[in-house]
Amino acid sequence: MKWIAAILFILLLALQYKLWVGQGSLAEVSRLKQAIEQQTATNAKQRERNDALDAEVQDLKKGVEAIEERARSELGMIKQDETFFQIIDEQPE
Numbered sequence: 001m002k003w004i005a006a007i008l009f010i011l012l013l014a015l016q017y018k019l020w021v022g023q024g025s026l027a028e029v030s031r032l033k034q035a036i037e038q039q040t041a042t043n044a045k046q047r048e049r050n051d052a053l054d055a056e057v058q059d060l061k062k063g064v065e066a067i068e069e070r071a072r073s074e075l076g077m078i079k080q081d082e083t084f085f086q087i088i089d090e091q092p093e
Helices: 002-020 026-062 064-075
Strands: none
Touching (some): 002 026, 026 064
């Protein structure tokens, strides 16, 4: 009878070890839940960024105004028969 009690006690200790320290332990589950939350937040930010880029691509594919606006702002282009004036503010020295 003592042997059975000893075996059951050792089995209980082994199960407790797995619960607290081993693979799939409570600490590991907690760490994984935190990693999932961080990844979910990162995914949400990336999804917003992708949606904005997709909207911009669709606008560039369909709209001429978006292409013209980009050409004017980023490349400094002007339309034919337009006159470009650049005003430079002189700063006192």
